[in-house]
Amino acid sequence: MFLQIAFIFISLGSAFSIEVKIDDGILKGEISENKYGDPFHSFKGIPYAQPPLGDLRFKAPQPIEPWNGVRQADRLGSPCYQYDMFIVPYPPPKGGEDCLYINVYSPNVTTNELYPVMVWIHGGGFVSGRGDEYDPEFLVRKGVVFVTFNYRLEVMGFLSLGTEDIPGNAGMKDQVAALRWVKNNIKHFGGDPENITIFGESAGGASVSYHLISPMTKGLFKRAISQSGTANSWWPNTFRARDRAIQLAREIGCNSTDDKEIYNFFKVQPVEAFLKSRVVVTYAQFAKESPNVYFGIVSEEKFGDNEVFFQGDVYDVLRNGIHDGVDVINGYTEDEGTLYFASGYNISRIFKQANQFLEFYVPEPLTRQVSLLKQLDIGKQMKEYYLKNAVVSRDNIEDLLKYINFEMFVYGALTWQRFVAKNNNNNKIYLYKFGCKTERNIAVNASNDAMELFTERLMVGHADDLPYFFPLGMDVDMNSETYRIIDRATTLWTNFAKYGDPTPIMEMAAVP
Ligand SMILES: *[C@@H]1O[C@H](CO)[C@@H](O)[C@H](O)[C@H]1NC(C)=O
Ligand SMILES: *[C@@H]1O[C@H](CO)[C@@H](O)[C@H](O)[C@H]1NC(C)=O
Ligand SMILES: *[C@@H]1O[C@H](CO)[C@@H](O)[C@H](O)[C@H]1NC(C)=O
Numbered sequence: 253m254f255l256q257i258a259f260i261f262i263s264l265g266s267a268f269s270i271e272v273k274i275d276d277g278i279l280k281g282e283i284s285e286n287k288y289g290d291p292f293h294s295f296k297g298i299p300y301a302q303p304p305l306g307d308l309r310f311k312a313p314q315p316i317e318p319w320n321g322v323r324q325a326d327r328l329g330s331p332c333y334q335y336d337m338f339i340v341p342y343p344p345p346k347g348g349e350d351c352l353y354i355n356v357y358s359p360n361v362t363t364n365e366l367y368p369v370m371v372w373i374h375g376g377g378f379v380s381g382r383g384d385e386y387d388p389e390f391l392v393r394k395g396v397v398f399v400t401f402n403y404r405l406e407v408m409g410f411l412s413l414g415t416e417d418i419p420g421n422a423g424m425k426d427q428v429a430a431l432r433w434v435k436n437n438i439k440h441f442g443g444d445p446e447n448i449t450i451f452g453e454s455a456g457g458a459s460v461s462y463h464l465i466s467p468m469t470k471g472l473f474k475r476a477i478s479q480s481g482t483a484n485s486w487w488p489n490t491f492r493a494r495d496r497a498i499q500l501a502r503e504i505g506c507n508s509t510d511d512k513e514i515y516n517f518f519k520v521q522p523v524e525a526f527l528k529s530r531v532v533v534t535y536a537q538f539a540k541e542s543p544n545v546y547f548g549i550v551s552e553e554k555f556g557d558n559e560v561f562f563q564g565d566v567y568d569v570l571r572n573g574i575h576d577g578v579d580v581i582n583g584y585t586e587d588e589g590t591l592y593f594a595s596g597y598n599i600s601r602i603f604k605q606a607n608q609f610l611e612f613y614v615p616e617p618l619t620r621q622v623s624l625l626k627q628l629d630i631g632k633q634m635k636e637y638y639l640k641n642a643v644v645s646r647d648n649i650e651d652l653l654k655y656i657n658f659e660m661f662v663y664g665a666l667t668w669q670r671f672v673a674k675n676n677n678n679n680k681i682y683l684y685k686f687g688c689k690t691e692r693n694i695a696v697n698a699s700n701d702a703m704e705l706f707t708e709r710l711m712v713g714h715a716d717d718l719p720y721f722f723p724l725g726m727d728v729d730m731n732s733e734t735y736r737i738i739d740r741a742t743t744l745w746t747n748f749a750k751y752g753d754p755t756p757i758m759e760m761a762a763v764p
């Protein structure tokens with residue numbers, strides 16, 4: 253019997269606190285009120301790996317040392333060092349390198365019957381985001397244990413020199429360490445280690461999609477939801493990563509071509525030196541006014557006994573399907589491409605490029621794979637298909653948006669679905685298009701440019717699904733239509749976590 257005895261008591265002051273014992277030691281969390289449901293148990297800022305400092309920078313995360321006595325778990329851990337790519341202009345950077353913390357929210361840690369577990373992987377283009385932005389109130393009330401965590405970002409998480417010192421994918425290995433932590437410890441919080449669902453959005457969705465094929469994650473979860481991001485989209489994947497690492501070293505002051513010297517240089521730079529590193533390696537990427545992920549997931553080389561998160565070509569690997577028996581929901585929002593216009597890029601220049609260069613309409617991977625003449629043909633066909641050859645302006649922005657939806661998100665999602673369906677390893681797979689429209693859809697509000705561009709109708713932009721699963725600081729009246737939609741969305745997701753089926757009762761399937 254693996255249930256732990258937990259002690260509930262009232263501490264001095266008025267807050268309720270609660271203790272659990274995990275493998276690493278005792279944690280003291282708190283009992284949190286929930287205006288949308290019953291109180292729940294919160295444990296915040298739990299370290300799941302050693303701080304990746306000094307010699308541990310760029311390396312796979314290392315297990316932590318157990319602690320003696322009681323560790324406070326009522327305060328959030330630091331976010332990983334970052335700038336916020338979703339607010340334009342960018343606010344000052346925040347966070348630090350000591351950031352590998354996990355948060356657990358449970359309906360009841362002393363339950364007799366273990367709850368299903370949902371582990372959230374945050375998005376933010378592998379440069380922004382933190383687990384604890386995603387509050388638990390909407391999900392815990394549905395009877396699941398909810399977990400969030402931070403992982404290393406940008407250069408600290410995704411630099412790759414292709415050497416043993418900087419192999420790449422450190423941020424993904426952080427995610428794996430967090431998933432292993434959940435598998436090993438969640439029973440102490442009333443969670444069922446045999447009933448774990450991972451889910452994530454954007455870079456988090458792409459991460460989920462990668463965990464379905466990584467050799468490091470087999471057996472760590474039973475179900476997965478990949479929102480607005482798949483492993484086979486172009487943007488989560490970094491090509492010529494080594495060239496970028498060398499280029500970055502040069503840009504910030506190291507001209508060496510010796511791997512060890514470059515590593516020693518990177519290792520001692522202040523974390524600030526790496527912020528907003530936009531290292532491109534093709535002229536097309538350099539010239540195009542377009543958001544990009546400069547440090548993402550790489551195909552790793554194996555060094556000694558070190559674990560490899562991912563090796564090979566995503567499509568080749570997908571040809572063997574995903575982990576056996578894992579069920580998946582995969583999908584996107586109606587107007588994903590609004591992101592393109594809300595990322596701080598110059599919209600007049602976007603229009604200018606879209607009108608002047610057929611290459612504008614060449615899907616990113618093809619800019620590396622086919623000749624320029626062929627690209628111009630492809631661009632011509634795309635422009636005919638999506639724009640009917642009209643001059644791009646604010647008047648026909650929706651046509652351009654459709655192309656961008658396709659190029660950045662929809663193609664990846666649909667192709668992923670087809671590959672997994674075709675190479676099915678006992679997987680149930682669902683596809684969705686998210687179209688909820690209420691005052692909670694505020695993705696375009698993050699940028700004045702985007703807000704001025706999309707005035708005709710309420711958009712369902714990239715990340716506009718999030719406010720239906722998490723409060724995100726926006727209160728909602730429980731008697732409103734909006735709340736009914738939130739209840740529906742969270743019911744679908746938690747049903748999937750519980751039963752592997754979002755609509756176990758058929759009548760639910762009919763409701764939009
Ligand atoms: C938690 O579960 C235990 C065991 O089933 C039960 O005794 C206790 O009342 C529950 N606590 C809450 C707050 O529901
Ligand atoms: C690196 O090379 C550039 C170009 O040759 C030179 O201007 C710069 O001073 C060199 N930097 C260092 C740190 O040696
Ligand atoms: C945006 O691009 C237009 C067209 O290229 C240019 O005239 C304008 O100066 C740019 N604005 C900014 C702020 O860079």
Ligand SMILES: *[C@@H]1O[C@H](CO)[C@@H](O)[C@H](O)[C@H]1NC(C)=O
Pocket residue numbers: 694697703
């Ligand atoms: C978002 O922008 C729309 C359109 O300008 C506005 O009506 C709405 O109040 C804004 N929402 C928030 C939360 O700022």
Ligand SMILES: *[C@@H]1O[C@H](CO)[C@@H](O)[C@H](O)[C@H]1NC(C)=O
Pocket residue numbers: 366367368444446447749750751
């Ligand atoms: C997962 O949890 C749900 C809800 O508690 C339960 O009905 C189901 O049997 C569990 N599944 C497994 C495999 O434990």
